[in-house]
Amino acid sequence: MAEIIPAILPKNWEELSLKLTTLARLREEDNAIAEDVRVVQVDICDGVLTKHATWPYDNKDSGAHFQKIVNQQEGIPDWDVLDFEFDLMVEKPIEVVDEFISAGALRLVFHDRALVGEDEFEKILEKVAGSCEVGVALNIGKGENFTKYKGKTDFVQCMGIRRLGFQGEEFSEEVLQTVEAIKKIDSEAVVSVDGGVTLENARSLISAGASRLVVGSAIWQSDDIIETIRSLNRL
Template sequence: MVEIIPAILTDSSVKFKDLALRIEPYASRVHIDIADGVFVPNKTINGYDELRGFESALKFDVHLMVQRPQDVIREWFSTHADRFFIHAESDVNLNVIIEDIHKNERKVGLVLNPETEVDKIKEFIGKIDYIQFMTVHPGFQGGEFVEGVINIISDFRKAYPDIVIIADGGITPETAPKLKMAGVSIVVVGSYIIKSDNFGEAIEKLRSSL
């Protein structure tokens, strides 16, 4: 069964809390997209300020679309976010930040943009909990689905049958089944859910397609 995780990308603290509360009846976990305006052109809330003191039964993934994740990761350790996703393309010592996240009893995944070679992260496979493939170019919700990533995921799944594979971006009832066939374990869904009139119905349509 492929897990569906709704994503929030916003520059408004008020909107973040509103969306999280609207998602809560239909999901157990939310994926927070954090952008610094440098690594990607968009800029969002910093996220950790919003999450501190935010009372919710939700669990939180944090996708750091930032140039220097090592500069903010300690702030996140003071929140209850328990899974972190670091871009392989960011300006960071991946070994150090992976170890730091694990030492703080959280889980970590590496993220690959559509154009990034899988070879960039192969040496870290045994050290990470997840691999996340971007199926859009990151930074904004509602980007065009990059079909070519499906074959990359399929080949990766054959090479690494046991790792949890996540696909993020452009997920709809049309694209989700293709990703399931390729071997994806989790889909992260932003605009299809957030732009819908009824979050519950949108999630159910996705679930039915899988």
């Protein structure tokens, strides 16, 4: 069974708060979800690496509010019942590592396309210093790039869509080959797939070697979120 990780692409603080509170409430209502869903991926887009900016880069007020969280004057909603995986779709990830660790990261995802050489990734690892899990995200068809990260990351995230920073994008079956390529490089690698994941393609992703599925639109656009999560967990 794969770990199901709900994903939030927050346009603003209000959307982030609402969806986190929704997940926390569903965990209270359903024991199975409480057992199987604890980690939530929060997509962080700076509007430079990606076309659109999300919280906390959507406006200056969000930035100031985020600093209160970084300074631990305030917490992210439901931090006591949920763990956070921040997917850093930002142009200069090394400059924000410390902030998102302080914000309460269980896991941080760094995008291969944003990393300037192996030296930068080594510096990121030094900054993290074991304080959270580190994953690297690879675009479709870039599975061979995992070679330079082998043994250095806790997991690898394969993108199932071509445009970063969007939910509801069309799933690309080419990600299956990306997953398989990574498992050939390291059969023990923990592989996550993010983007376009649905009930219809989840089983094939698991068969290819994925052990974590990051699910956004398929959960939030569902008429029955609890049943959708249950169905994903049964695969």
